[in-house]
């Protein structure tokens with residue numbers, strides 16, 4: 001384990017944030033889950049850039065205008081609202097209330113009337129069995145201690161023959177240029193923080209496996225991958241700038257400190273490294289996302 005502070009502090013003592021134990025979590029660990037990124041403005045800036053085209057291209061060709069769709073862990077709802085243009089009716093759910101207000105404002109400001117947003121936990125979706133034609137989750141499963149349970153729950157509310165779709169980044173597969181020891185340290189710290197809280201940062205590569213563990217047959221699954229790439233001055237500044245902020249101001253920073261994995265000085269240094277990367281004219285960063293489509 002890399003040392004991200006001069007003096008490592010003790011493991012977290014706040015039981016609410018205590019790292020869940022055991023594989024795939026327990027009821028108790030699910031209760032104490034805390035979304036790694038939180039909803040700081042730097043996080044929302046990243047989520048708000050997402051559209052159906054750049055985040056759900058694996059699913060879009062299968063959508064029809066008579067379908068109902070549930071978006072689980074919808075965040076500020078930009079993908080959700082975009083998907084609503086392609087189907088009859090959409091429900092977005094999230095376990096964070098403020099972000100739902102932001103999603104509702106987006107629907108209203110864009111005149112999108114066939115989408116509603118409500119509070120729900122992915123482990124206990126407040127819908128009957130076989131309700132939706134499509135159940136979708138973008139960048140959610142990596143933030144859950146028990147992704148298998150959430151996939152089962154997503155399947156429960158999907159009509160037989162319907163589609164369960166997911167897409168998650170894979171942090172070990174992120175790559176960049178020029179080489180940066182600082183960004184490598186950030187990536188290591190990200191893995192350490194998510195592991196301490198019982199989450200899987202390399203979710204993308206595991207989707208096919210997780211869906212089979214949740215009961216889907218291999219024949220019912222289609223795996224793929226999609227990439228986000230930041231290689232222009234604007235996108236470098238945007239991506240590098242938001243990660244610089246996340247390193248010091250988002251829930252990631254809080255969790256890193258609570259878990260005794262980094263201190264303020266180390267986090268400031270990582271933020272500096274992100275800004276340094278963003279300033280380089282040959283800077284290139286790509287995020288590999290695992291994708292999956294499952295027939296219920």
Ligand SMILES: C[S@@+](CC[C@H](N)C(=O)[O-])C[C@H]1O[C@@H](n2cnc3c(N)ncnc32)[C@H](O)[C@@H]1O
Pocket residue numbers: 035047048050055072073074075076077078079093094095096099120121122123137138139140143144
């Ligand atoms: C990385 S964000 C993705 C948001 C959105 N899908 C997007 O791609 O822009 C993950 C979202 O999942 C939500 N979330 C985390 N755990 C959840 C749970 N157990 N049930 C429902 N939502 C959850 C978080 O509040 C957050 O808004």
